[in-house]
Amino acid sequence: MTLLAPAPTVGRLLAEGAALLESQGLPAARQEAEWLLAAALGIDRFRLYLEPGRAVSGEIVRGFRRQVERRARHEPLQHIVGFEEFRGLRLKTSPAALIPRPETELLVLWALELALRHGPWAIAVDVGTGTGAIACALAAAAPDLEVVAVERSAGALALAGTNIAALGLGGRVRLVAGDLLEPLGGLINAVDLVVANPPYIPTGDLPGLPAEVRDWEPRQALDGGPDGMDVHRRLVPQAARLLRPGGWLLMEMGERQAEELGRVMVAASFEEIGVRRDLRGVERMIGGRKGP
Numbered sequence: 001m002t003l004l005a006p007a008p009t010v011g012r013l014l015a016e017g018a019a020l021l022e023s024q025g026l027p028a029a030r031q032e033a034e035w036l037l038a039a040a041l042g043i044d045r046f047r048l049y050l051e052p053g054r055a056v057s058g059e060i061v062r063g064f065r066r067q068v069e070r071r072a073r074h075e076p077l078q079h080i081v082g083f084e085e086f087r088g089l090r091l092k093t094s095p096a097a098l099i100p101r102p103e104t105e106l107l108v109l110w111a112l113e114l115a116l117r118h119g120p121w122a123i124a125v126d127v128g129t130g131t132g133a134i135a136c137a138l139a140a141a142a143p144d145l146e147v148v149a150v151e152r153s154a155g156a157l158a159l160a161g162t163n164i165a166a167l168g169l170g171g172r173v174r175l176v177a178g179d180l181l182e183p184l185g186g187l188i189n190a191v192d193l194v195v196a197n198p199p200y201i202p203t204g205d206l207p208g209l210p211a212e213v214r215d216w217e218p219r220q221a222l223d224g225g226p227d228g229m230d231v232h233r234r235l236v237p238q239a240a241r242l243l244r245p246g247g248w249l250l251m252e253m254g255e256r257q258a259e260e261l262g263r264v265m266v267a268a269s270f271e272e273i274g275v276r277r278d279l280r281g282v283e284r285m286i287g288g289r290k291g292p
């Protein structure tokens with residue numbers, strides 16, 4: 001007679017997964033094990049707390065263990081579960097585009113505050129849209145806004161297209177392939193908002209990034225040139241041409257880039273230049289208004 005081993009429980013699998021992830025130096029090991037098990041079971045994460053003694057069947061156990069091993073090799077959690085939440089929107093992620101970050105939600109929030117104060121706005125441009133995060137969040141929050149989302153990576157464009165369609169925003173978010181604002185020559189002096197999260201890591205800092213970023217995020221989403229500001233410097237004068245007088249440019253940036261980017265914006269005749277910090281207190285965003 002063969003005695004079958006009892007199916008492992010939710011509680012045991014979580015402890016096992018968390019231990020492996022912790023042994024690989026992942027600081028949020030327990031929470032990440034929970035996300036992976038919840039995804040494998042197809043349930044919300046909080047339900048795991050309600051049924052720690054639930055027995056988990058063989059196929060799900062094998063799938064969960066495979067996913068924990070992927071995470072232990074520092075593949076980002078979002079690629080394993082397949083999505084990230086951005087301002088309440090579920091966005092598909094893949095190695096073709098940067099995983100949207102919480103600090104970028106603050107950039108969208110800034111844009112929406114300005115739209116309330118200075119709007120109504122008709123046309124916004126999201127430069128380097130990646131997954132489509134900023135463009136989709138703006139369109140979802142501002143039902144009268146048309147958003148043009150520019151991107152030069154074919155892989156990111158395809159991913160953004162999938163996200164825009166899945167969120168039902170295809171009628172108001174238009175994807176354009178190309179380099180910064182160059183494809184939008186027909187919109188000179190017509191745009192209310194240009195928003196961008198450009199690559200801003202200095203090239204020399206790339207090797208020191210955490211493995212999740214260095215090995216999994218596309219280099220063209222990270223590498224901002226020798227001091228991290230190459231793309232911003234090209235973008236600012238292009239944005240000044242596209243924006244109507246009184247229109248706004250908002251950009252995410254790296255640490256210690258505010259002073260130089262402020263100068264670049266003043267030289268391109270931006271006014272009311274302001275800087276905002278992220279949740280860690282780091283100066284993370286710069287914005288200004290095109291002068292008359």
Ligand SMILES: C[S@@+](CC[C@H](N)C(=O)[O-])C[C@H]1O[C@@H](n2cnc3c(N)ncnc32)[C@H](O)[C@@H]1O
Binds near residue numbers: 100156231
């Ligand atoms: C830091 S990622 C931001 C992605 C997304 N906007 C977000 O916030 O999650 C920068 C994006 O800009 C794109 N990009 C870089 N240089 C570009 C250029 N010259 N023209 C258009 N897109 C560019 C990259 O491919 C990448 O998708």
